[in-house]
Amino acid sequence: MAPTSASAAPFNVVVVGQQGRLAYEAVLFVSSLRTMNPGFKGRIFVAEPQAGPLWTKDPSIRNQPVRDALAELGAEIIPFESKHFGESYPFGNKIEMLAALPKGEPFVFFDTDTLITGDLAAVPFDFDRPSASLRREGTWPQPQLYGPGYTGLWKSLYDKFGLDFESSLDLGEPDEYWRRYLYFNAGFFFYKCPHEFGAKFLEYALAIRDAPPVELCAQSFDPWLDQIALPLVIHALGGGRDTLPEGYLDGAVSCHYRLLPLLYARENDHAVAVLEHVTAPNKIKKVLKTYDPIKRMIYQGRGTKARALFDRENLPRKEQAIRNRLKSNGYWMR
Secondary structure, X not given: OOOOOOXXXXXXXXXXXXXXXXXXXXXXXXXXHHHHOOOOOOOEEEEEEOOOOOOOOOOOOOXXXXXXXXXXXXXEEEEEOOOOOHHHOHHHHHHHHHHHOOOOOOEEEEOOOEEEOOOHHHOOOOOOOOEEEOOOOOOOOOOOOOOOOHHHHHHHHHHHOOOOOHHHOOOOOOOOOHHHOOOOEEEEEEEOOHHHHHHHHHXXXXXXXXXXXXXXXXXXXXXXXXXXXXXXXXXXXXXXXXXXXXXXXXXXXXXEOOOHHHHHHHOXXXXXXXXXXXXXXXXXXXXXXXXXHHXXXXXXXXXXXXXXXXXXXXOOOOHHHHHHHHHHOOOOOO
């Protein structure tokens, strides 16, 4: 598989890594980035939460072969402290880790369960105008029968932070349809400065969690808090849904697969080929095969068998249906 060539545009890439599945996914992510972008000029960070009062178990990566593999791939493990979230809301890692990145340097954050499948340097990032993943479902909010609708719920948040609500709307979508309102999957996001982005992300997330508008009294914030705050942060910093052309991230250049059984079930042939290519080198294989789901799905061929259960041209509309079929056939593992 011929890797693509990277340009000279410097920006940093970061994922979160901690003991367990995310540590192995970090190796897989960095291996894919290095293989598909051998000339990548930026730094690659694996942000690592440290032991502290907000964790009952030490979340840091204590697997030395994993740490060695990341170092050999040129990734830098950077520690950060969990001051506000920790074990009670681990998605908060992606908020708190931003303060540990180099100030004033453009960055792209990816969820660790992502595969780089193309030329990252070819992505036309506008780091002055942040954005995030549009590969999302209408998970939040859930309007109640006798409560405010989508407009009332979202507008209460824009009003709380002094943001203009009308300019955030997609007027091509009907009123009270969830896609009309600015909403992202937090699987990737980018901006020119991690400290500026992170400070606002933290401010908004804590304010929503600790002092939400009364309109949100019937809404759940767990596990959606990061994705509730994210569009507000992006809007406040001058970004939006249209700052990155379609087809690059969550397209030709990256694949947010979530879990390996889902990758084999629904992603395209190129993503599967990249996965199996970047996990083939013996040094990588030696580390990854110690994690049972990776060993079984990739190296023992169960992923190929799981893939045969699905027609990519006619997949079930709901992800839950895909999960159910995988589970009933014994291919669900994480």
